[in-house]
Amino acid sequence: MFVPGKVKLYRQARDLLVRGNYRMAKKILEVKNLVKKYAGTDAVAGVSFSIYEGEVVGLLGPNGAGKTTTIDMILGLLDPTEGEVLVFGKNLKEYRSEILQQMNFSAVYAQLPGNLSVWENLYIFALLYGVADPKESVKGFLKNFDLERFRKTRVGFLSSGEQSRVNLAKALLNNPRLLLLDEPTASLDPSTAQIMRGRIKEHVTLNKAAILWTSHDMYEIEAVCDRVLFISHGKILLEGDPRKLPNQYGKKNLEELFISVAREPLSLHPLHA
């Protein structure tokens, strides 16, 4: 007999088992059959996944796979051709302003106003986000992101790595429960990248936040992600634990698996189906 409640519970249990996580966690983001068509190309061709509180999920895939397009649709910057985005169970289109208060993002291509100083940028965003005690908050972020010496420097004059740190500080200013990071450490040196990953992970733990994280650095993905989604030509091909997936597909490491997904996706088969 078909019992909708039971089916829902079964799906929830299956999702939790797939993630190797047995505690009941709240769903923060749900993406349902997202499609983005442009003339001549399907940038995203039907992508569905969920992210739960406390989870860092990596979105991996070759150049042009559809990662940024997916993120832009989740942010509401791009209208999907088809599909739906739910954040905290609410439809992004209907509850956009309410949802955006609890979301933030950082991306290499999203520049902050370059003619304003680091302090001015962070302070203005703190005011826009309605942060309690914005001056104190900005002071804390300047310290935590090693930006104190650039307090009065115009953002446009900073090196790309320094600008990335300001971007990340801005992304955490409103204490977001959902954070979308599109190659957040692309221009950071390995030492700074490690420190920034630590700050972001700390944020997830303290706030039970959830993150969708894209990167081409497989070392980074293994270090931060609980789960990865491999996307190619706008479709999810593989999903799993980045520390277990390579072995399951007979590959030495995540980098090798990535290269196979990019070059010969049809040859990929799990060893123990």
Ligand SMILES: Nc1ncnc2c1ncn2[C@@H]1O[C@H](COP(=O)(O)OP(=O)(O)OP(=O)(O)O)[C@@H](O)[C@H]1O
């Ligand atoms: N406005 C647009 N018009 C036409 N095609 C577009 C448009 N925006 C993106 N595309 C195409 O959609 C595809 C997906 O692009 P997207 O930026 O999502 O890739 P990506 O996975 O983020 O790649 P990368 O790793 O290089 O950042 C690409 O082939 C791109 O050329």
Ligand SMILES: [Mg+2]
């Ligand atoms: Mg991209």
